Amino acid sequence: xxxxxxxxxxxxxxxxxxxxxxxxxxxxxxxxxxxxxxxxxxxxxxxxxxxxxxxxxxxxxxxxxxxxxxxxxxxxxxxxxxxxxxxxxxxxxxxxxxxxxxxxxxxxxxxxxxxxxxxxxxxxxxxxxxxxxxxxxxxxxxxxxxxx
Ligand code: FES
Numbered sequence: 001x002x003x004x005x006x007x008x009x010x011x012x013x014x015x016x017x018x019x020x021x022x023x024x025x026x027x028x029x030x031x032x033x034x035x036x037x038x039x040x041x042x043x044x045x046x047x048x049x050x051x052x053x054x055x056x057x058x059x060x061x062x063x064x065x066x067x068x069x070x071x072x073x074x075x076x077x078x079x080x081x082x083x084x085x086x087x088x089x090x091x092x093x094x095x096x097x098x099x100x101x102x103x104x105x106x107x108x109x110x111x112x113x114x115x116x117x118x119x120x121x122x123x124x125x126x127x128x129x130x131x132x133x134x135x136x137x138x139x140x141x142x143x144x145x146x147x148x
Contacts, residue, residue, distance in 0.1 A: 002028075004036040008043050018044050018054055022061050030109070031066040067102045067109040069147045071095075073125045076115035082122035083136070088112075090137035091125075094144060107147070 007024050011017035018040060025036045032055050041051035055063050073079075073088045092098055095108055102109040118124045121133030125143075132143055 004033065004039045005043070008036065008040050012043050018046075018051070019058070022055060026061060030068065030070060031062045031064060033065075034063075037063065065102060065106070067107050069107060069127050070109045070111060071125055071127050072111045072113035072116075073099075074114070074116055074118075074123065075112045076119075078115070078119040079123040084123040086137050087123050087125065087135050087140065090140040094140050108144070 004025060007028060008021040011021035011024070014020060021040055021043070022032055022036070025032055029036075037051045037055050038048055040055075041048045044051070052063070055061055071091065073084055073091065075084060075088075088099070091110055095103055095110060097103055097108075097110055099110050099112055113126065116124060116126055116131060118131050118133065123135050125132050125135055127143075127147060135143065
């Protein structure tokens with residue numbers, strides 16, 4: 001398994017390399033582990049505070065540990081009207097976490113998202129980047145079971 005340093009090093013001399021490196025790390029781990037931020041500081045010759053500053057500046061980067069599967073419930077109006085709130089409650093109950101949290105086994109993180117362009121089949125959620133259509137509270141256990 002490649003280390004954080006192996007993943008970061010190829011971006012050293014590229015324009016915007018730090019952000020690209022963080023993206024590559026996040027594709028692998030779903031978040032930026034502490035080790036990645038300190039390795040990035042060394043590779044790019046900046047202070048750890050600067051590397052951390054970049055890691056926390058962009059909303060699409062996360063330094064908070066996230067699960068293997070990131071479930072994002074769409075909260076935009078069409079999904080909201082179609083019952084996204086009830087689905088969200090079912091997800092929280094089934095996973096035993098609140099939005100923004102990760103299950104104790106590190107499997108799932110629950111987040112919210114804006115419209116993902118699939119309004120023909122509301123309510124919609126995504127698991128990592130895969131959309132799941134016409135979700136109901138009743139379907140939640142079966143959906144989660146696919147990712148065990
Ligand atoms: S509003 Fe939810 S996918 Fe468009």
